[in-house]
Amino acid sequence: xxxxxxxxxxxxxxxxxxxxATVQTLFHLPIPASMIGLVLLFLALSLHIIKLEWVEKxxxxxxxxxxxxxxxxxxxxxxxxxxxxxxxxxxxxIIGVSTFIVMATTAFIADRIYFYKERxxx
Amino acid sequence: xxxxxxxxxxxxxYAIAKIGYKKLPLPIFHPLLLSPILIIAVIIxxxxxxxxxxxxxxxxxxxxxxxxxxFAIPIYKHLAVVKKYIGIIVxxxxxxxxxxxxxxxxxxxxxxxxxxxxxxxxxxxxxxxxAMEVSKDIGGIPTLTTVFVILTGIIGGIIGPSVIxxxxxxxxxxxxxxxxxxxxxxxxxxxxxxxxxxxxxxxxAMIFAASITMVWGKVLIPFIITYLG
Numbered sequence: 001x002x003x004x005x006x007x008x009x010x011x012x013x014x015x016x017x018x019x020x021a022t023v024q025t026l027f028h029l030p031i032p033a034s035m036i037g038l039v040l041l042f043l044a045l046s047l048h049i050i051k052l053e054w055v056e057k058x059x060x061x062x063x064x065x066x067x068x069x070x071x072x073x074x075x076x077x078x079x080x081x082x083x084x085x086x087x088x089x090x091x092x093x094i095i096g097v098s099t100f101i102v103m104a105t106t107a108f109i110a111d112r113i114y115f116y117k118e119r120x121x122x
Numbered sequence: 123x124x125x126x127x128x129x130x131x132x133x134x135x136y137a138i139a140k141i142g143y144k145k146l147p148l149p150i151f152h153p154l155l156l157s158p159i160l161i162i163a164v165i166i167x168x169x170x171x172x173x174x175x176x177x178x179x180x181x182x183x184x185x186x187x188x189x190x191x192x193f194a195i196p197i198y199k200h201l202a203v204v205k206k207y208i209g210i211i212v213x214x215x216x217x218x219x220x221x222x223x224x225x226x227x228x229x230x231x232x233x234x235x236x237x238x239x240x241x242x243x244x245x246x247x248x249x250x251x252x253a254m255e256v257s258k259d260i261g262g263i264p265t266l267t268t269v270f271v272i273l274t275g276i277i278g279g280i281i282g283p284s285v286i287x288x289x290x291x292x293x294x295x296x297x298x299x300x301x302x303x304x305x306x307x308x309x310x311x312x313x314x315x316x317x318x319x320x321x322x323x324x325x326x327a328m329i330f331a332a333s334i335t336m337v338w339g340k341v342l343i344p345f346i347i348t349y350l351g
Binding site for chain 1: 132140158162172176179180182183185189191201207213215217218226230235246247250251255265270272274276278281285286289292296299305307311314327329332336
């Protein structure tokens with residue numbers, strides 16, 4: 001029963017994806033259909049056009065299993081011969097170092113502002 | 123028929139990797155690293171090319187679309203906290219997105235990375251569809267960018283907990299923002315382990331990072347590339 005609810009809700013969420021694609025085509029937007037769909041779903045929830053219960057179970061499942069949907073693309077990495085060279089290895093190291101710097105900087109800044117703000121409130 | 127076999131095989135190996143990672147959370151067991159390795163082993167054994175596999179596995183990749191749409195749900199549920207912390211979000215992500223572009227650029231220049239790789243690596247910190255758009259805009263190779271985005275996600279998911287513990291980041295707001303900014307959807311998936319609030323902020327970081335990176339892709343990156351000649 002729970003599986004059927006999740007499946008139906010995923011089908012329902014697709015409506016917003018298609019609406020997003022329609023809006024994108026109509027207005028020639030350089031934004032992906034899924035991002036427009038996100039905004040449309042958010043608006044539909046905020047304006048009480050649809051109820052949270054209609055999408056919550058399916059949406060939570062999609063988000064919980066998000067990594068699964070990245071798996072085929074990760075397998076596809078083997079298609080890029082350029083990656084299996086010194087150049088590719090160097091790029092992987094650059095990506096690792098840069099990701100570390102971005103994560104640390106963002107965490108540090110957000111944490112500082114957060115505690116500054118919280119102390120202000122008290 | 124082949125589609126069902128491939129999709130079921132992928133789900134099964136992903137489930138195995140997920141259980142394994144839960145039992146023994148070593149970086150090498152991260153589901154986004156272990157399951158592709160298992161799948162590559164299987165397709166080699168059965169003489170299936172990576173391209174054939176990718177075509178059959180299309181339904182799974184397709185689900186990234188509705189999954190992106192579904193990110194509206196946590197934002198809607200936590201709208202009050204979002205409004206309260208909008209200043210933190212805007213400040214940390216504006217800086218984070220610039221750090222993402224400039225740190226990749228400087229590192230790439232330092233090691234004299236070839237031009238295609240250099241340009242394609244710049245938008246790697248944001249979610250795949252946006253990164254591909256930006257890559258196209260700035261004269262990169264979108265497919266190469268996709269590879270870099272995936273690698274960013276895998277690395278971010280693996281190093282995330284160590285960075286957060288190492289810097290003793292306490293607030294779920296900062297944990298979420300850092301994961302979503304640095305490792306897009308994969309980081310957001312990791313943020314769920316720190317609770318719903320962290321997941322919400324990670325989602326917001328991801329969306330805001332994507333939007334602002336599109337702006338950088340239009341105004342800032344072309345300027346840098348022209349300057350570099």
